[in-house]
Amino acid sequence: MKHHRGQDSLPSGAIGCMTMKNRKYLKDISAYLFLLVVTAYMWTVGIEKQIPIPKVARDQSFKPSTFPRLCFLAIGMFSLLGIVISLMKMTGSRTQEVQNEEEEKRPLGLAPFIPYLTFAAIIIYYILFQHLGWIISTMFCIPLFLLILRCRKISYYLISYAFCAAMYLLFVFVLKVNLP
């Protein structure tokens, strides 16, 4: 393991905290970079493609694309500012930081992926909703949502079905919505 100057004087918690911070800054920088790339594309090509200017508006100073351009300009400028600030903070903390090669303890298991799995299940629900209608898609997807959460209690499945049935009655008979 590599040891840097000053590591001995720093408690292990502080080291962990600093690497955590750097990871946060890296995460921020990647988000800002992504926004910057999108902005650059939109500014140069995207806006022209997405906002055709009609003849009557060509000689106007405030064209239909002016306001969106200003918004992209704000996103681009502040992303750039965000990158600079994050880099400054990162290098600031690196002056005392130690490269801790030991990986921090990460939460094991499926937990970090559960929101993504849930989102995927909602997309499946949406597709089934479109093609098979509300009743079949809901009957199929409620167990799917609960299985993703590793629910083993039958009562939870029954309660969810009962709640959805009540909602169906409310939407169809009270609010007069034509559910597919």
Add this chain to the structure above:
Amino acid sequence: MEILSQLLSPMNLLFMNIGVCTGIMIGVMPGLGTNFAITVLLTLAFGLDKYASIFLLLGAYCGSMYGGSMTAILINTPGTTNSVATVFDGYPLARQGKAGLALGVALLSSTIGGIVSACALLFFAPQLAKIVNVIASPEYFCLCICGLIAAVSIARDRKIKGIISAAIGLLVACVGLDPAFGSKRLLFGIPRLMSGLRVATCMLGAYALCTVLWMSREAYENRNKGKTELIEFKKINFVEVCRSTLKYKRTLIRSSIFGIVIGAIPGTGGAISAMLSYNEARRASKNPDEFGKGCIEGVVAAECGNNAVTGATLIPMLTMGIPGDSAMAILLGALTMQGIIPGPALFSQGSIWVYVIMGGLILVNIFMFLQGAVLIRLFANISKIPQMIMIPCIIVVCCMGAFAMSNSTFEIAVMLFFGGLGFIMKTFGFPIPPMTIAMVLGALCETNLRRSLILSKDNWAIFVTRPVSIIILLISLLMLFLPQIKLAVEKLLRRN
């Protein structure tokens, strides 16, 4: 007469009560706040009569503000951020066997704060509307910027991300046809976007669906945990509650004023008001040491302070069409959905709308008290509902609600997009409220910018040469840099 007939119509009263009841239930559940309560009920609001739908949402707004106090008192966990200050004395009171008294005091104080705030709205809003009626486009544009900056300043230490989030919201508002020339904007090959994006659908995704995604991980991790344990409480003695609450008249008045003033300032909210009211009550108390150890006055100050913002936050929204916080942005979206454009014209055209809303707010607070008094035990038990059951139920309701907005599955796709976007933004630390507020303000902002530039013949200096607009811009800058200014002043004082 028409106002009264609308206010007292059985259907409207029913939906007011449904809104309050659902709002309290959602407020009770830790992690689900006011925004969630309003967005979820928005799914039902579209199909109702316009008055009933607004009462439903107002009920949810006030109910969820109060609901958070129950778990704050009974399980030491505030249901919403507005109830953080209630924990300080509410929970110690419950531990001393006075949970019933604390719950009763919280309910009565919330009701008093809410009613005083509704009265303030009734009095101040028409006056402010008269002033707003005479301001021109440059000032209006500056007001929009002020609203956006207020939304960004909520983000505190994430201001850059807040500004980017607001800019994304403004871009979302641009989707559709250009209001002046009718040219297509940012459709990305989807003709259905020609009529623009429904703010209500976007909010349903950004708040409700995003919360569900966030909650799913928690539900998975807590799947083997037992049920939440509540502190048991006996039947509430309301004579004792009234005596204990009304003993602190000064605190009630002071907290109500704090709530009204703070609520009327965009970008603040119930949490700040509750905290300030609590601190002020402690500072002014003869026994400040009792605070934090189970002091009734602490609960009175916090609860009265947070509910006193409910009417006041409607002041900028109804008079200027500028939402002070994300809950107001959702309400504004709902009003627009019903064909009502808030602003000074609503007052000058003699519309009964505003007065129905104001009167409705007073009734909502009264119903909140009655429901709280009768159903308090039921509401408290709601916090025991496992998240696992809530997740599939909320997903199904959100999809049904989004579909019902235009009888089309396209709205579900839009909701899914914003749910995903909200989740990604939250993961990377981008605040969502600036985006949603900007979505609502986008059209107003662009129209007034365009008009101002036409008025000044493309001279951008128009915004800094007119006295009112420069004052508004200065206030906005002050709001944005207040923490830095405070820090600099403190440093200067320390040096001296």
